[in-house]
Amino acid sequence: MIILTGEEIFKNIVDSIVNLEEDKAVELANEALKKKINLLEVVEKGFSAGIRKVGELWEDGEFFLPELMRGAQIMQKCLDILIPHLQKGSEEISHGKVVIATIEGDIHSIGKTIVATMLRAYGFEVYDLGADVPAEKIIQEAVEKKADIIGVSALLTTTMTGQKKIIEILREKNLMNKFKVILGGAPVTSAWVEECNAHGSAENAIEAVKLVKSLLNK
Amino acid sequence: MPIIRPKIKILDDDHKEMILEEAKSILEVQGVFIENQEALNLFDKNGLIHEGLRYFIPPDLIDKCLKTVPPEITLFDRDGNEHITLKDDNSHFNPGSAAIFILDEDTGEIREALSNDFIRFSKIVEQLEYIAAQSTALVYQDVPKEAQDWHRLYIALSNCYKPVVTGTFRKESFSIMREILLACRLSEDDLAKKPLAIFDACPSPPLKWSDLTTQSLIDAAKSMIPSEFVSMPLAGASAPITLIGSITQHCAECLAGVVIVQLTKPGAPLIWGGSPAVFDMKHGTTPMGAIETMMINLGDIEIGKFLKMPTHAYMGLSDSKIPDSQAGFEAGMGALLAALAGNNMTSGPGMLDFESTQSIEKLIIDNEIIGMVKRFIQGIEDYGAPFASEILNDYGDKEELLSHPSTLKYFRKELFFPSSIIDRMTRDSWKDKGSKSTRKRAKDLSKKLLEKPSVKPIDDKLAKELNKITEKALK
Numbered sequence: 294m295i296i297l298t299g300e301e302i303f304k305n306i307v308d309s310i311v312n313l314e315e316d317k318a319v320e321l322a323n324e325a326l327k328k329k330i331n332l333l334e335v336v337e338k339g340f341s342a343g344i345r346k347v348g349e350l351w352e353d354g355e356f357f358l359p360e361l362m363r364g365a366q367i368m369q370k371c372l373d374i375l376i377p378h379l380q381k382g383s384e385e386i387s388h389g390k391v392v393i394a395t396i397e398g399d400i401h402s403i404g405k406t407i408v409a410t411m412l413r414a415y416g417f418e419v420y421d422l423g424a425d426v427p428a429e430k431i432i433q434e435a436v437e438k439k440a441d442i443i444g445v446s447a448l449l450t451t452t453m454t455g456q457k458k459i460i461e462i463l464r465e466k467n468l469m470n471k472f473k474v475i476l477g478g479a480p481v482t483s484a485w486v487e488e489c490n491a492h493g494s495a496e497n498a499i500e501a502v503k504l505v506k507s508l509l510n511k
Numbered sequence: 512m513p514i515i516r517p518k519i520k521i522l523d524d525d526h527k528e529m530i531l532e533e534a535k536s537i538l539e540v541q542g543v544f545i546e547n548q549e550a551l552n553l554f555d556k557n558g559l560i561h562e563g564l565r566y567f568i569p570p571d572l573i574d575k576c577l578k579t580v581p582p583e584i585t586l587f588d589r590d591g592n593e594h595i596t597l598k599d600d601n602s603h604f605n606p607g608s609a610a611i612f613i614l615d616e617d618t619g620e621i622r623e624a625l626s627n628d629f630i631r632f633s634k635i636v637e638q639l640e641y642i643a644a645q646s647t648a649l650v651y652q653d654v655p656k657e658a659q660d661w662h663r664l665y666i667a668l669s670n671c672y673k674p675v676v677t678g679t680f681r682k683e684s685f686s687i688m689r690e691i692l693l694a695c696r697l698s699e700d701d702l703a704k705k706p707l708a709i710f711d712a713c714p715s716p717p718l719k720w721s722d723l724t725t726q727s728l729i730d731a732a733k734s735m736i737p738s739e740f741v742s743m744p745l746a747g748a749s750a751p752i753t754l755i756g757s758i759t760q761h762c763a764e765c766l767a768g769v770v771i772v773q774l775t776k777p778g779a780p781l782i783w784g785g786s787p788a789v790f791d792m793k794h795g796t797t798p799m800g801a802i803e804t805m806m807i808n809l810g811d812i813e814i815g816k817f818l819k820m821p822t823h824a825y826m827g828l829s830d831s832k833i834p835d836s837q838a839g840f841e842a843g844m845g846a847l848l849a850a851l852a853g854n855n856m857t858s859g860p861g862m863l864d865f866e867s868t869q870s871i872e873k874l875i876i877d878n879e880i881i882g883m884v885k886r887f888i889q890g891i892e893d894y895g896a897p898f899a900s901e902i903l904n905d906y907g908d909k910e911e912l913l914s915h916p917s918t919l920k921y922f923r924k925e926l927f928f929p930s931s932i933i934d935r936m937t938r939d940s941w942k943d944k945g946s947k948s949t950r951k952r953a954k955d956l957s958k959k960l961l962e963k964p965s966v967k968p969i970d971d972k973l974a975k976e977l978n979k980i981t982e983k984a985l986k
């Protein structure tokens with residue numbers, strides 16, 4: 294049996310994510326556990342480095358969405374294996390918490406789901422509440438989960454008002470300083486973001502990751 | 512009569528049969544999610560087995576429901592005159608629906624629309640010869656959000672006499688829209704006999720009928736108003752990546768729609784339609800101008816015809832952001848293919864940017880495309896042999912055929928006469944006229960069309976009635 298050093302394991306993990314080899318990635322996560330390698334390093338230098346590489350390949354046009362999404366899911370699967378062994382659980386590796394949903398009255402879910410998946414892959418703890426979710430419910434979840442970011446998707450001009458409603462309720466309840474609210478969906482323009490007094494919007498999943506990172510100074 | 516009606520086929524009968532059988536078995540085994548209470552009651556009443564909201568539809572019920580779907584629909588204009596019939600291989604076109612933005616002809620910017628934009632849009636649709644029906648094509652921001660769906664029907668019918676393709680964004684809106692339609696007819700019966708509007712309703716891929724769109728199907732069926740399924744499998748994202756898999760999913764979703772409608776009211780008019788798309792794997796968008804999107808559409812149309820239903824598809828639109836050559840070739844290919852497939856109602860003209868933006872310039876260009884397409888499907892006429900020899904015998908007399916009796920007799924019939932949109936000038940005259948691009952010519956024509964008087968102005972009494980309904984509903 295070949296004994297792998299930490300650095301070698303990290304490299305293999307990166308490769309397994311980039312090559313989308315789920316079995317291998319899972320095996321490596323288990324191996325890292327067995328060998329008691331520093332798990333924070335395993336996540337940062339292994340899995341996170343891997344998904345960042347996948348993201349870069351996508352931005353360079355080498356990779357396509359199915360590869361990006363698959364990479365993100367393999368990464369998630371491996372994190373699920375490692376997290377129970379971290380002292381403080383997911384908190385320890387989380388870059389921040391995001392509650393995301395498509396607003397009430399609107400069932401357009403695909404864009405929101407892609408954004409949620411990518412955020413997860415980039416180390417954020419994401420609570421995806423699904424589609425057609427009332428503003429009150431989104432806020433309640435954000436409060437309960439102590440979220441940093443509230444992400445709201447709307448694809449219909451008629452449901453966009455729900456995005457504004459979120460901010461209005463947060464204002465009323467004096468919760469505005471607790472969260473950053475970001476918006477997305479085809480009808481969302483920068484003028485709308487301004488009108489809502491939201492903290493930003495992004496037109497695709499990688500941009501959404503960059504936005505969240507910049508809002509949380511990560 | 513042409514020698515043959517030019518046609519295209521991309522499926523053989525064996526595969527149509529296989530797709531249909533698989534779609535039925537999907538509904539029997541995997542079932543369909545129904546979120547609407549009235550539909551659930553209807554399904555329960557008919558003894559359908561279910562697990563939660565997932566209902567399993569037996570194939571014999573599907574067959575029974577298919578039997579009561581009318582094979583054709585005749586649409587009447589606002590004033591009650593017969594306008595077009597969706598049957599056989601008749602091919603009609605209407606603008607793509609429900610754009611969020613308009614491409615401003617003057618500034619060249621894509622921006623939110625105002626009601627005045629939709630008034631201009633409707634007036635232009637009225638003038639365009641080859642756009643047979645209008646649609647509630649633009650959503651505008653200067654009415655309350657709750658009115659953003661139904662208010663468009665009011666503006667549309669106030670400014671253009673053509674039948675309308677429309678739809679609801681909220682359940683509550685249907686009754687207002689029905690009232691607007693009823694104002695244009697003598698009675699409910701008259702509206703049922705002379706349909707003026709088609710309601711689009713989208714199932715949610717995969718295999719779900721949402722509360723909103725199911726309610727629209729049911730409400731329309733009760734009033735014998737035609738519904739048009741806009742099933743939109745997104746290949747690779749919410750439907751199988753294989754084109755045949757997406758066609759099969761489309762078939763299953765539409766069959767479930769047939770059952771909902773025919774159980775509500777046997778004989779209610781329906782159109783087998785869709786707006787499928789392959790998912791763009793680089794940008795995460797839903798390209799409506801992709802060639803594979805058009806292939807799925809063609810497959811869907813063939814299945815609809817196989818079932819002897821009127822058909823619809825979203826074709827002739829483009830994902831370009833401006834009316835450039837991409838917009839021209841995507842719209843051109845789509846419109847030609849739709850007509851070659853004998854698709855009865857094709858939505859798309861004017862549309863850019865993944866169904867999100869309407870452009871008056873593109874609409875005017877697309878009208879020209881459709882003019883050419885219509886000429887194409889008229890095919891080649893046999894006027895009787897000999898086809899050429901006699902005419903050629905006469906050539907010697909004058910050394911030209913321009914003044915030949917056969918030329919005079921047939922040139923207006925054989926040739927399509929384009930408007931100023933198509934440039935066929937000599938280079939010098941093109942330069943003299945300002946070296947204009949197609950887009951610029953379309954913009955110029957739009958101004959002229961807007962100055963023209965309405966083809967069929969709305970009757971004063973009806974206009975007042977529509978205003979009254981609108982004011983009441985806005986309160």
Ligand code: B12
Binds near residue numbers: 711865
């Ligand atoms: C697919 C689709 C559907 C599918 C949705 C399936 C699903 N489960 O999601 C179905 C068929 C269900 C559907 C239904 C309807 N639809 Co629709 N639909 C579309 C379509 C063609 C594409 C949307 C999509 O999935 N795009 C691909 C994804 C990946 O992109 P995205 O959603 O924009 O997301 C990206 C970004 O926006 C961003 N993002 C998204 N969310 C978020 C959130 C955050 C926090 C951030 C930072 C970023 C972000 O990142 C994402 C990834 O890149 C759009 C047209 C369009 N151009 O958007 C119409 C469109 C939005 N629909 C429209 C309409 C009218 C409807 C219906 C009302 C039609 C009807 N009467 O039946 C119903 C609505 C039902 C309802 N109550 O919601 C209109 C809206 C018109 C308007 N003025 O509002 C559009 C514009 C099409 C049209 N012209 O008719 N639709």
